[in-house]
Amino acid sequence: MAHLPKGDKKLLNAWAFYDWANSVYPLTISSAVFPVFYTLLYSIRGEGDYITVFGMEMKNSALISFTSAAAFLVISFMSPLLSGVADYVGNKKAFMRFFCYLGALSCIGLYWFDLNMIYPGLLCYFMGLIGFWGSLVFYNSYLPDIAFPEQQDAISAKGYSLGYIGSVLLLIVNLALILMADGEAEAEQAMRLSFVMVGVWWIGFSQYTYRYLPKGAGAGHKVNGAVLLNGFRELQKVGKALSGNIRLRRFLGGFFVYSMAVQTVMLAATYFGAQEIEWKKYGADPSMGLIVCILVIQLVAVLGAYMTSKASARFGNIPVLVVINAFWMCLCATMYFVTTPNQFYIMAALVGIVMGGVQSLSRSTYSKFLPETDDTASYFSFYDVAEKIGIVLGMSVYGVIDQYTGSPRFATVFLASFFLIGLLLLLRIPAQTSSKTVNSVYLALHKPDSMKNMKWFPLVFVLFSSLFLVSCEGEIEPIGSQTTDPTGPIDPTNPTGGVFKVDYNGATRTATSTVVYLSGGNINISALMPGGAGFSFVFDGNATGSYDLDDENNWIVFGTSLAFYSSSNFTTGLSSGNFTVTEIDETNKTISGTFHFVGYGEDETDIIEFTNGSFTDLPYVTENPTGDVVTATINGQPYEGVDTTTALASAGGGPEYAIINSESVDSTVLNIQIKTSLVPGTYALGMPDAVISYNTVNDGFPEDATGSITITSISANHVSGTFTATVSIDGTDYQITNGVFDFSF
Incomplete structure (x- = not known):
C-alpha cells in the first residue's frame, strides 16, 4: 500500500x-x-x-x-x-x-x-x-x-x-x-x-x-x-x-x-x-x-x-x-x-x-x-x-x-x-496564545519611561503576529517581509551567511530566519526558531559593547504558540543575563554578538534558561520606507501610519495572511491581518477572514475590533481597501471610521 x-x-x-x-x-x-x-x-x-x-x-x-x-x-x-x-x-x-x-x-x-x-x-x-x-x-x-x-x-x-x-x-x-x-x-x-x-x-x-x-x-x-x-x-x-x-x-x-x-x-x-x-x-x-x-x-x-x-x-x-x-x-x-x-x-x-x-x-x-x-x-x-x-x-x-x-x-x-x-x-490553564498574546507581551514589557523605544513595536508586533497567527497551532513560518534599505539590496529576512543560535530546553537551536534593524538609536533583532517559536531583542543603542538587561530600555522576549517569556521577571522586574554586540560591519551591513538570559513566564515558577546564544553576520537595515498606506478617523481625530511593516505569514498548513502594522506619530498602532485567498468584497471582522487590532500607548492591551472590512483589490503581493471598526480598551470605546489601507506584502 x-x-x-x-x-x-x-x-x-x-x-x-x-x-x-x-x-x-x-x-x-x-x-x-x-x-x-x-x-x-x-x-x-x-x-x-x-x-x-x-x-x-x-x-x-x-x-x-x-x-x-x-x-x-x-x-x-x-x-x-x-x-x-x-x-x-x-x-x-x-x-x-x-x-x-x-x-x-x-x-x-x-x-x-x-x-x-x-x-x-x-x-x-x-x-x-x-x-x-x-x-x-x-x-x-x-x-x-x-x-x-x-x-x-x-x-x-x-x-x-x-x-x-x-x-x-x-x-x-x-x-x-x-x-x-x-x-x-x-x-x-x-x-x-x-x-x-x-x-x-x-x-x-x-x-x-x-x-x-x-x-x-x-x-x-x-x-x-x-x-x-x-x-x-x-x-x-x-x-x-x-x-x-x-x-x-x-x-x-x-x-x-x-x-x-x-x-x-x-x-x-x-x-x-x-x-x-x-x-x-x-x-x-x-x-x-x-x-x-x-x-x-x-x-x-x-x-x-x-x-x-x-x-x-x-x-x-x-x-x-x-x-x-x-x-x-x-x-x-x-x-x-x-x-x-x-x-x-x-x-x-x-x-x-x-x-x-x-x-x-x-x-x-x-x-x-x-x-x-x-x-x-x-x-x-x-x-x-x-x-x-x-x-x-x-x-x-x-x-x-x-x-x-x-x-x-x-x-x-x-x-x-x-x-x-x-x-x-x-481554569488555571493560561489563555490560548493568539493575537492577544502579542498584546500581553507588549503590556508586560512596556514601561512609561521607555517611550522612545515604541517605534520598534510594529516590527515586533509583526513577528509575533506571524508566530501566533490564527489559532497558534503547529509550525508557523513567515514567508516574506517588505523591508527595503535605500543603500543596498540586502533582505534581512533571508540572511546570507548569518547565523543565530542559542541553547535552551536541552538542545541547541538555530534560527530559520531573522530580521534586524538599527534605527532611531536602537538595535532590534527578531529571530524565528524551528517549530514556530521566536525571539525579539530591543536595546537602547547602536554601537558595539555590552548592554545591561536591568536597564528598562533593554529587554528580550521569547514566545511559543503556548506561552511567552521575558528577560524581566513579571513579579520583581529584575533581570538576569547579558547582551553583547561584538561587531557592527557598516560596509557589509552585518551585526554579530553574544547573549544569555533567564526567561520568566507569567507563572513565576515557569522559567527557561537561554545559554550560549550568539548571532554572527546577521544582515541589518537602517530604515524601513515602504510607501504603504493606513489612514483612518479614530474618535473624530485623523490617524495616519508613518511607520509601517508588512509580512506574509502562514500557520502550519493553514491559510496565508497578509499583515501590516502601522504606527502613528503618537505611537498608536493599527494592525491589519487579511487572508490572502479572499476575493474583493465586504467581510465581517474576525477569524478566519480578517482581523484588525488597535492599541494606544496609555490604554494598555491592544484589542481586536468588531466591524467590517472591504477589499477593493487583492493580488499575489498587494491588497487595498477600506474598513470601519469599533474597539473597546479598558472601558473606553474607539470608533474607527473612514479607514483606508493599501500595502504590498
Missing part, C-alpha cells in the same frame, strides 16, 4: 474507522451486555450478590471494580514501555494490532464465563481490558502523525461518532437475539454469543485501518535489553519537558482528575443501575431496562460529540471542557437521588450528551498542546498513563465504598467532587 500523506482524507477516515471496530468492546463488554450477564448469573444462582473469591467474601460489583482497577494498573505500567519500544523499532502498528487481537480473543473467551470457575472468566475480562486499552495507546498516538492541528478536533469527533454508530448497530443485533430468547437460560446463551460477535467484529473491521495506517515514525532498530527501559526514560523526558510547557502541564493535571471520574462512571454505571434502581417495583425488566439505557447513551452521544466539536471551534477547547465538567458534576450529584427507571433513563440521555464530547475533546486538546516532535507515542503514553492511574484510583474508591457500605450510591458524591476539582484545575 502506497504511503498516504499527512492530512489525506482516506488516511484520516481509515484512522477514525478503528473507533468503529473497537467501540463494540466498551459498549457490549464494559457497559451493556456483560454487566447484565454478570448480574444474571448471580440471579440464576440464587445465593445473593456475594461470592467467595481470593479467600474472602466479596460483593459482585466490587469484585469487577477491583479487577478493572488491577487491569488498569498493569496497563499504566505497561504502556510507557511499549510505546517507547514501538517508536524505537518503528512499527507501532504491529503493537496496535497485537493488543487488538488480544482484546478480541479475550472477548470470545468470555463465552465460557462461569461462576463455578470464576478465575478463568476473570482472566478473560482482565485481558480484554488490557487488549482494548493497550491498542488505544498506539491508536491515539497516530493522531498528530496523520492529521494537521486544524483537522484534529473534527477527525477525533468523527472517530467517536463512528464508534458510537458501529457499536450501537451490533448492540441492536445482540439485543434482538436476547429479546427473542425464551427464558433466562436462552437469554444467557444469547449474551454469550454476543461476546463472540464482539471479538469477530473487532478483528474484522480493524483490517481497514491497518491497510492504510503507516508503520510508525521510528527508525526500525532491533530491540535489546537497553531498549526495554527506553519507554520509561522517554516518559521521564516527557515529564521534564512539561516543566517548560505550562499549558500542557496544567491541562494534564485537570484531565487526570476529571478523567478518573468519567471512566469510573462509564465502567460502573450499569452495575449501579442493576443494584440501585427499583426496576421490579415499577414493573420494568432490569436486563432490558439497562440495555435500553446504554443504547440511549450511545445514540445521544453521537449528537453530543458533534455539538462539542462545533462548540470548541467557536469558543475554544478549554472553555468547553470547563462547561462539560460542570455538567458532569451536576449529573453525579443528582445520581445520588435517582431511584426510578424513568429517572435513570433521563440521566442516561444527559450522560450521553457529554460522554463522547469530553473524550474526543480531551484527546484533540492534548494533541494540540503537544510540542513539535516525532515521538508522539511517548507523549500519548504519558497521557494514557495519567488516564489509567486515574481509573485505578477511581475504580478502587468506587469498589471500596461499594464493598464496605453495601451500596455504590455514596460513591457518586465522590465522583462529583472529582469533576469539581478538574474544573478548577482547567
Whole structure:
C-alpha cells in the first residue's frame, strides 16, 4: 500500500474507522451486555450478590471494580514501555494490532464465563481490558502523525461518532437475539454469543485501518535489553519537558482528575443501575431496562460529540471542557437521588450528551498542546498513563465504598467532587496564545519611561503576529517581509551567511530566519526558531559593547504558540543575563554578538534558561520606507501610519495572511491581518477572514475590533481597501471610521 500523506482524507477516515471496530468492546463488554450477564448469573444462582473469591467474601460489583482497577494498573505500567519500544523499532502498528487481537480473543473467551470457575472468566475480562486499552495507546498516538492541528478536533469527533454508530448497530443485533430468547437460560446463551460477535467484529473491521495506517515514525532498530527501559526514560523526558510547557502541564493535571471520574462512571454505571434502581417495583425488566439505557447513551452521544466539536471551534477547547465538567458534576450529584427507571433513563440521555464530547475533546486538546516532535507515542503514553492511574484510583474508591457500605450510591458524591476539582484545575490553564498574546507581551514589557523605544513595536508586533497567527497551532513560518534599505539590496529576512543560535530546553537551536534593524538609536533583532517559536531583542543603542538587561530600555522576549517569556521577571522586574554586540560591519551591513538570559513566564515558577546564544553576520537595515498606506478617523481625530511593516505569514498548513502594522506619530498602532485567498468584497471582522487590532500607548492591551472590512483589490503581493471598526480598551470605546489601507506584502 502506497504511503498516504499527512492530512489525506482516506488516511484520516481509515484512522477514525478503528473507533468503529473497537467501540463494540466498551459498549457490549464494559457497559451493556456483560454487566447484565454478570448480574444474571448471580440471579440464576440464587445465593445473593456475594461470592467467595481470593479467600474472602466479596460483593459482585466490587469484585469487577477491583479487577478493572488491577487491569488498569498493569496497563499504566505497561504502556510507557511499549510505546517507547514501538517508536524505537518503528512499527507501532504491529503493537496496535497485537493488543487488538488480544482484546478480541479475550472477548470470545468470555463465552465460557462461569461462576463455578470464576478465575478463568476473570482472566478473560482482565485481558480484554488490557487488549482494548493497550491498542488505544498506539491508536491515539497516530493522531498528530496523520492529521494537521486544524483537522484534529473534527477527525477525533468523527472517530467517536463512528464508534458510537458501529457499536450501537451490533448492540441492536445482540439485543434482538436476547429479546427473542425464551427464558433466562436462552437469554444467557444469547449474551454469550454476543461476546463472540464482539471479538469477530473487532478483528474484522480493524483490517481497514491497518491497510492504510503507516508503520510508525521510528527508525526500525532491533530491540535489546537497553531498549526495554527506553519507554520509561522517554516518559521521564516527557515529564521534564512539561516543566517548560505550562499549558500542557496544567491541562494534564485537570484531565487526570476529571478523567478518573468519567471512566469510573462509564465502567460502573450499569452495575449501579442493576443494584440501585427499583426496576421490579415499577414493573420494568432490569436486563432490558439497562440495555435500553446504554443504547440511549450511545445514540445521544453521537449528537453530543458533534455539538462539542462545533462548540470548541467557536469558543475554544478549554472553555468547553470547563462547561462539560460542570455538567458532569451536576449529573453525579443528582445520581445520588435517582431511584426510578424513568429517572435513570433521563440521566442516561444527559450522560450521553457529554460522554463522547469530553473524550474526543480531551484527546484533540492534548494533541494540540503537544510540542513539535516525532515521538508522539511517548507523549500519548504519558497521557494514557495519567488516564489509567486515574481509573485505578477511581475504580478502587468506587469498589471500596461499594464493598464496605453495601451500596455504590455514596460513591457518586465522590465522583462529583472529582469533576469539581478538574474544573478548577482547567481554569488555571493560561489563555490560548493568539493575537492577544502579542498584546500581553507588549503590556508586560512596556514601561512609561521607555517611550522612545515604541517605534520598534510594529516590527515586533509583526513577528509575533506571524508566530501566533490564527489559532497558534503547529509550525508557523513567515514567508516574506517588505523591508527595503535605500543603500543596498540586502533582505534581512533571508540572511546570507548569518547565523543565530542559542541553547535552551536541552538542545541547541538555530534560527530559520531573522530580521534586524538599527534605527532611531536602537538595535532590534527578531529571530524565528524551528517549530514556530521566536525571539525579539530591543536595546537602547547602536554601537558595539555590552548592554545591561536591568536597564528598562533593554529587554528580550521569547514566545511559543503556548506561552511567552521575558528577560524581566513579571513579579520583581529584575533581570538576569547579558547582551553583547561584538561587531557592527557598516560596509557589509552585518551585526554579530553574544547573549544569555533567564526567561520568566507569567507563572513565576515557569522559567527557561537561554545559554550560549550568539548571532554572527546577521544582515541589518537602517530604515524601513515602504510607501504603504493606513489612514483612518479614530474618535473624530485623523490617524495616519508613518511607520509601517508588512509580512506574509502562514500557520502550519493553514491559510496565508497578509499583515501590516502601522504606527502613528503618537505611537498608536493599527494592525491589519487579511487572508490572502479572499476575493474583493465586504467581510465581517474576525477569524478566519480578517482581523484588525488597535492599541494606544496609555490604554494598555491592544484589542481586536468588531466591524467590517472591504477589499477593493487583492493580488499575489498587494491588497487595498477600506474598513470601519469599533474597539473597546479598558472601558473606553474607539470608533474607527473612514479607514483606508493599501500595502504590498
